[in-house]
Amino acid sequence: MTQAGYEATRSAIEAVWRIESPRLIAGLARITGDVGAAEELAQDALVIALEQWPADGVPDVPGAWLMATARHRAVDLVRRRAVYQRKLQEIARDAESRAEYYGEPDVDAMDDQIGDDLLRLIFLACHPVLSPEARAALTLRLLCGLTAAEIARAFLVPEPTVAQRITRAKRTLAARQIRFEMPPRGELPGRLASVLEVIYLVFNEGYAATAGADWMRPSLCAEAMRLGRILAGLMRWEAEVHGLVALMELQASRTGARTGPAGEPVLLTDQDRGRWDRLLIRHGLRALDQARSLGGPPGPYEVQAEIAACHAQAHSVRTTDWERIAALYVVLGYLRPSPVVELNRAVAVGMAHGPARGLEIADRLAGQPALASYPHLPAVRGDLLARLGRAAEAREAFVLAAGLTANEREKALFQARADACQAPASGPA
Amino acid sequence: MRYLMLLSGTNPATPPPPELFEAIMKLGGEATQAGVLLDTAGLLPSAAGTRVALEGGQVTVTDGPFTESKELISYALYEVRSKEEAVEWAARFVKLHRDLWPGWTGATDILQVMDPSGS
Numbered sequence A: 001m002t003q004a005g006y007e008a009t010r011s012a013i014e015a016v017w018r019i020e021s022p023r024l025i026a027g028l029a030r031i032t033g034d035v036g037a038a039e040e041l042a043q044d045a046l047v048i049a050l051e052q053w054p055a056d057g058v059p060d061v062p063g064a065w066l067m068a069t070a071r072h073r074a075v076d077l078v079r080r081r082a083v084y085q086r087k088l089q090e091i092a093r094d095a096e097s098r099a100e101y102y103g104e105p106d107v108d109a110m111d112d113q114i115g116d117d118l119l120r121l122i123f124l125a126c127h128p129v130l131s132p133e134a135r136a137a138l139t140l141r142l143l144c145g146l147t148a149a150e151i152a153r154a155f156l157v158p159e160p161t162v163a164q165r166i167t168r169a170k171r172t173l174a175a176r177q178i179r180f181e182m183p184p185r186g187e188l189p190g191r192l193a194s195v196l197e198v199i200y201l202v203f204n205e206g207y208a209a210t211a212g213a214d215w216m217r218p219s220l221c222a223e224a225m226r227l228g229r230i231l232a233g234l235m236r237w238e239a240e241v242h243g244l245v246a247l248m249e250l251q252a253s254r255t256g257a258r259t260g261p262a263g264e265p266v267l268l269t270d271q272d273r274g275r276w277d278r279l280l281i282r283h284g285l286r287a288l289d290q291a292r293s294l295g296g297p298p299g300p301y302e303v304q305a306e307i308a309a310c311h312a313q314a315h316s317v318r319t320t321d322w323e324r325i326a327a328l329y330v331v332l333g334y335l336r337p338s339p340v341v342e343l344n345r346a347v348a349v350g351m352a353h354g355p356a357r358g359l360e361i362a363d364r365l366a367g368q369p370a371l372a373s374y375p376h377l378p379a380v381r382g383d384l385l386a387r388l389g390r391a392a393e394a395r396e397a398f399v400l401a402a403g404l405t406a407n408e409r410e411k412a413l414f415q416a417r418a419d420a421c422q423a424p425a426s427g428p429a
Numbered sequence B: 001m002r003y004l005m006l007l008s009g010t011n012p013a014t015p016p017p018p019e020l021f022e023a024i025m026k027l028g029g030e031a032t033q034a035g036v037l038l039d040t041a042g043l044l045p046s047a048a049g050t051r052v053a054l055e056g057g058q059v060t061v062t063d064g065p066f067t068e069s070k071e072l073i074s075y076a077l078y079e080v081r082s083k084e085e086a087v088e089w090a091a092r093f094v095k096l097h098r099d100l101w102p103g104w105t106g107a108t109d110i111l112q113v114m115d116p117s118g119s
Helices: A003-032 A035-056 A062-088 A092-102 A114-125 A132-143 A148-155 A159-175 A185-208 A219-234 A239-252 A278-293 A300-313 A322-335 A339-353 A355-364 A376-387 A391-404 A408-420 B018-033 B083-100
Strands: B002-010 B037-042 B050-055 B058-063 B071-079 B105-112
Touching (some): A035 A062, A035 A132, A132 A148, A132 A219, A185 A219, A219 B018, A278 B037, A300 A322, A339 A355, A339 A376, A376 A391
Antiparallel strands (some): B002 B071, B002 B105, B037 B071, B050 B058
16 A cells, blocks of 8 residues: 555544444443543554554445444453453452453443443543543543644643543542442532533633644634534533533634634624634524523523623624613523623623723722732723723723733734723814 | 535335435434434426536536436534544435445545634
């Protein structure tokens, strides 16, 4: 085979791997009861494919081939372990508790249970015994098929750090005897919150990256959205899953409009709404409808999605339903009390009921220690003060904001706003 | 990366078997479930379509059927990480036709959608 032919086959194998690896790992984890072993077995199958396919050609149904190969080895492994276990003659209680893992594996059930297995894998990777960073790394590794190097690039940390995080995470899961199973009903809300937190963390990590940054970072948004959609398919009855999907789709719809030609950030109010992605907006609104239709009091993701939907459906800043947004921030404040939420409410109230009312709320936040070095507080105040014609104070606020932000582009933006503030007495009307 | 897939083909005289529709729905479900299929729909035959053309400065409107030997059958919009992934999904789709509708010939054209944000 030519070098080019080999490369093409290799790329094809990688594509199949990306598509199949989560299902593969999930199915294998159920057979072996051990996510670390499952990942190794899946990797082994990949290695065999990389050896054989360039020579023999890509099989007609490559996913099934990978699954059959890995499954064969998994069954082998489990049988060997069973023999080992018997030889160890463990105490009866322990043996009993492990019987379901080390008994003869129910291989035929594997195909029917792929959905359930994926769900178990998601809950395992996002288990609260792991730190949020470890959960994110393990999830991207097991459910998105990213390599440690890719995860490292995406999170701007050294590769060995990520590799270590993943290894430790797997070791922790094994040491704490975390089983490959759905959380018990009573624990489900907390466990689900942990999963949603990880997905949104991955999304925000990508969303925070601006154009010009490494491509790997923005792609985290796509990974998170894919995970969210998968989860929404597996847990159709959970409103907050749809709420999170809606929130991500609606936020991502603005990606193209968030940065200007030179990569500078463009605030929501200044964005060219023609550049918003209508397809993602449609997806987001549909997911939000799903969340609403499930009834019950809305959770924090659904409320945030409602806010994003207000923006997505408005043709301009002026025609935005700011009153509804302000009310939604009150609801969000009940669900997730935070000074940042209150600051956003100040912005919305400032738009709905005038800058003076907004400034009242923002000024009440001035003493909050949590916001002491938060650049957006003075930036919001600067904007409200400028609209009130209090140019000198506005300028001072923007200068403060520029001094607080670590983001160069944001600094330039705030500085420009400061420079634009002129005292009405001396400047032109 | 977004890819638009356009399926075109020539149908044999036999009607499409119901198993094909079932398999297509199943595969579409899998792709949706995997979070990669953003949009898809089948298209009516071009006999029901119209072409607006510009040639020699003249705008003409002509009702179908179009003269091309192959009919556009459906479109799908995928969000995947590489072109190879798009190729793999398209291949699965085409293989269903091979396995379930003997005599069918056709092709899926895979075109990348321009995206200024690059993701």
